[in-house]
Amino acid sequence: MTNLPAVVLLSGGIDSTVLIHHVARDLGHDTIHAISFDYGQRHSRELDCARYQAAAAGAAEHRIIDIGFMGEILKDGSALLTGGAEVPALAALSEKDLEQPPTYVPNRNMMLLSIAAAFAESRGVQHLYYGAQAQDEYGYWDCTAAFLAAINGVLSLNRRNAVRVHAPFVSRSKAETVRLGIALNVDFAHTWSCYRGGEKPCGACPTCIERLNAFAANGTPDPVEYER
């Protein structure tokens, strides 16, 4: 895959950050269009990290799409959106929560991938990368390999410019993604994972715990400073 443009979904978290550097440096795509979403998330500082990483990866374009409508139609549906319930600590989650946690946003990834695919199609770009990874499978039906295959099943029906979604980390653990990022010299200080909206990441919500575990598994300190 040389001399091919690619669109990369970039949230500013560790998975999509490692992904954009991986796509730019390992997969031979010479023009990167990064796309991020502003959907009224509590952790909007991840968008600052997205800007930093898009530039660091040499992206030709970085578009932040305002999808504030999500907050309007989903207000009561998820703890992730401003105004929703408080984000719980991992220890407070029940088994039912683990099947579909309070931080789940109804149909989020299908919406985001649909918009990103339209963005790619309008630019004549065939390859769309997204950072879904295996560890999210426990609670998010829309982070699985089956979900990805079904999305590609829809897009492949396009008769003229079919976009294909790639999720190279879908069967890797977060620890493996961190390892790849370390090898690529990714500056993890400019990534954001916390689901709460504090000045510093909380160190207690599910994604903070997962992130800390992924660094610990690599025997490397997380360069980000935590609340506790």
Place this chain on the structure above:
Amino acid sequence: MTNLPAVVLLSGGIDSTVLIHHVARDLGHDTIHAISFDYGQRHSRELDCARYQAAAAGAAEHRIIDIGFMGEILKDGSALLTGGAEVPALAALSEKDLEQPPTYVPNRNMMLLSIAAAFAESRGVQHLYYGAQAQDEYGYWDCTAAFLAAINGVLSLNRRNAVRVHAPFVSRSKAETVRLGIALNVDFAHTWSCYRGGEKPCGACPTCIERLNAFAANGTPDPVEYER
């Protein structure tokens, strides 16, 4: 399907207008949530028609979702969006255009259905109706029965509140839809089909021609006044 709420995608054109009355009166859904999209379309007066028809069908809720981002990311991709190329007359379309006409909006229906499915899921509504019909198949890959099946293939993976998309008109002609609307006493004066943004519908663009043909096939005059 009695005592079940439903979400209906309502554009204010004739297909979705007949659809919402059909869902409310024939299919036994007692609570209708109508959803429309404002995406910077030239023919924004169809939204006024959508408001009228949602009220006429007794919808409990009608939400118009601002997805102006579509104009921003797709600006050069379609003649349908303000700022794009001029909408051509049907007679001016080449064979290549008929495969995917200039009024095609990249990945539009996947985006709209994804958002509508999120809207339905956040309300615990299982049934989502949309007015795709057979005559559009000539140029729109995202108006086909295969597209619908693939979308449901994605949504069915949801482990908790899977939404199902229904398109009861997908194998009917527009003439059959108009016939059903006549039987349901739909007030077609409050519908809008023209792809151009004039005071009155132009009578010459592809959808105007299709609409006029559908009324002619029923031996009924179209109550809308045309430019010519």
